[in-house]
Amino acid sequence: MSTAFITHADCMKHDMGEHHPERPERLAAIEDRLIASGLVGLLDRHEAPLAKMGELTRVHPAEYVEAVRMAAPQHGIVHLDPDTAMCPHTWNAALRAAGAAVLATDLVMGKRADSAFCSVRPPGHHATRNRSMGFCIFNNVAVAAKHALEYRGLARVAIADFDVHHGNGTEDIFSDDERVLMVGSFQHPFYPYSGTEDTAPNMFNVPLASGAGSREFREAVEQVWMPELERFQPQMIFISAGFDAHVEDDMAMLRFTEADYAWVTQKLKDIAERFGEGRIVSVLEGGYSLPALGRSAAAHIKALGGF
Ligand SMILES: [Zn+2]
Numbered sequence: 001m002s003t004a005f006i007t008h009a010d011c012m013k014h015d016m017g018e019h020h021p022e023r024p025e026r027l028a029a030i031e032d033r034l035i036a037s038g039l040v041g042l043l044d045r046h047e048a049p050l051a052k053m054g055e056l057t058r059v060h061p062a063e064y065v066e067a068v069r070m071a072a073p074q075h076g077i078v079h080l081d082p083d084t085a086m087c088p089h090t091w092n093a094a095l096r097a098a099g100a101a102v103l104a105t106d107l108v109m110g111k112r113a114d115s116a117f118c119s120v121r122p123p124g125h126h127a128t129r130n131r132s133m134g135f136c137i138f139n140n141v142a143v144a145a146k147h148a149l150e151y152r153g154l155a156r157v158a159i160a161d162f163d164v165h166h167g168n169g170t171e172d173i174f175s176d177d178e179r180v181l182m183v184g185s186f187q188h189p190f191y192p193y194s195g196t197e198d199t200a201p202n203m204f205n206v207p208l209a210s211g212a213g214s215r216e217f218r219e220a221v222e223q224v225w226m227p228e229l230e231r232f233q234p235q236m237i238f239i240s241a242g243f244d245a246h247v248e249d250d251m252a253m254l255r256f257t258e259a260d261y262a263w264v265t266q267k268l269k270d271i272a273e274r275f276g277e278g279r280i281v282s283v284l285e286g287g288y289s290l291p292a293l294g295r296s297a298a299a300h301i302k303a304l305g306g307f
Helices: 025-036 062-071 090-109 140-150 168-174 214-232 258-275 290-305
Strands: 003-007 043-047 078-081 084-086 115-118 157-161 180-187 203-208 237-241 280-284
Touching: 003 025, 003 090, 003 290, 025 290, 062 078, 062 090, 084 090, 090 115, 090 140, 090 280, 115 290, 140 157, 140 168, 140 237, 140 280, 157 168, 157 214, 157 258, 168 180, 168 203, 180 214, 203 214, 214 258, 237 258, 258 280, 258 290, 280 290
Parallel strands: 003 043, 003 115, 115 280, 157 180, 157 237, 180 203, 237 280
Antiparallel strands: 078 084
16 A cells, blocks of 8 residues: 655745735644654655646646736735735646646556645635636646546546535536536535536535534435445546534634544545545645644545555
């Protein structure tokens, strides 16, 4: 068994301002917890490469990628939307984040790793084909899924998103794409106020009310996610791993615990093992309480690796 841990120092240099919750320390909190738990020595560490233009343009129009590049400031901070900003280091961080997801896919597809976790920022699941929003610039998990389908030649992949926010960008990119099944859970009504109306037949969203916790989440997974995943039989699983539904995370009002993240990871691993030769790639999304993020990511990675 081997589990790849993919990150890059450039992802720590992306800085949207002093009081922004999506801050560089998030990645340090994950690494710190991996050290404290002893997991760090069990992982195969890789440096994230810069995503290539052709990898990004499978998901985003070239005009959008170019507009992001042109928006990057020489000094200071430039806002792409009210929540999402670029500093002089953001362009490279965004390319590393998407590049990590591509490398993770290649490592797992090439049997150089059984599973992989990308500890990267900026996150990706709110980025639509042509719009950055909600702290996200390029849709990292979508870039990875398209790489698996269009470069690695898989026919069917699934994306599971347990971030507290609806993965509207991923849904925008893959709605009605019969090669992709997406399962998600998120607080509703809550930012970005989507995911419950006019959803495509390949999207299985479970909105959760404010205050919902382990019981409601596990019911959603057992009753909605698992039957759809078993029916679809994905050849590979991608996870949009946001940890902001944790009870200690005050970004939102769900009440998940690290045990829930370990549990759902095992469920998804079981599907990957049954239908996809165990292929599973996870990419960090949200998670803003640093201690809860560290513990949750560690529990997730421990389950991912079967340690
Ligand atoms: Zn989130």
